Amino acid sequence: MTEIRTNDENGPRPAEARAERFQAVREAHRNELAEDYVELIAELIAQFGEARPVDLAARMGVTAPTVAKTLDRLAREGLVARAPYRSVFLTPDGARLAESCLRRHEIVVRFLIRLGLDPETAEKDAEGIEHHVSDRTLELFRSFAECS
Template identity: 60%
Template sequence: MPKSTTSRLLPPADDHAARFLRQREADRAAVAEDYVELIADLLREEGEARAVDLARRMGVSQATVTATVARLQRAGLVETKPYRGLFLTRAGDAMAEAAKRRHDLMVRFLLAVGLDRETAEADAEGLEHHASERTLATFARFLAEQESKA
C-alpha cells in the first residue's frame, strides 16, 4: 500500500532520539520547577510552605514530598528549617521565578488564541515545561504584536 502524501517522514534517528531525550529531561525538570514554584507561591500567599501543604496541593503522599524535597535540597534549591517548614535558596527562587514567567506567558498565549481561563491554566501546567525557549519567545512576540494592536 502506498504511503499517504499527507504523512510525514520520520526524522533521522539521531534527531529523533534527541527530541525524546529533551522531553525526558523536561519531565524531570518539571517536578523540580513545580515544587519550587508552589513553595514560592505558598510563602508569598500564606507566609509558610510545609510538606503537608505541598502534598495536599499536589495530590501526592507526604512520603513523595519528603523524597522530592530531599532531592531539591541536594540540588541546592530548597532549605528546611526545624519547626519552620521549607524555604527556597537563591537558585530555587530563580527557578521559581522563571517557571512562573513561563507559566504566565503560556496562560496569556492560550487565552489569546481563545481558550477559557480554566482550561488555559490547567493546560499551561504541562506545556510550560515542554515548550522550548524559541517557542516561548515566539509566543511572547505574538502577544506583543496582539497587545500593540489593541
C-alpha cells in the same frame, strides 16, 4: 529472504535527530517535578510567608511522605532549604528557578487565553505544556499574547 536488511538505507541521520529530540524530552521530564515544586513553594511563601509540606501535598495532589522525599531530593540539589518539622524555603538558586518558572507559566496561560481558550482549560494545559516550551517558542507566545 535476502535483502530488506538494516531499515536504515536512508542513513541514520533522521533516526539520530529523533533520538536527540526524545532525549531532550526525557531531560525536561527530570526537571519538571522540581520546577513544579519550587514554583508552588514560591507562591505559598508569597501568599502565606511560608511553605508547609502539608500545603504542598494538598496542592500537588500527593501524600505527605511523597512530598518529604521530593523535598529531600530538592535539598540535595540545592534548590530548597529545610529543617526537620519546619517550613520549606528556597535557596537563591531555587528562587531564581521559581521566578523563571512563574514567568513562563504566566506567558503560556496568557497565550492560550488569547488564542481563545477558557481560563480553566488554559490553566490545565499550561501545567503540562510549560516545561516543554523552548525559549524561542516562549518568545513567540509572549508576542502573540501581548499583541493588541
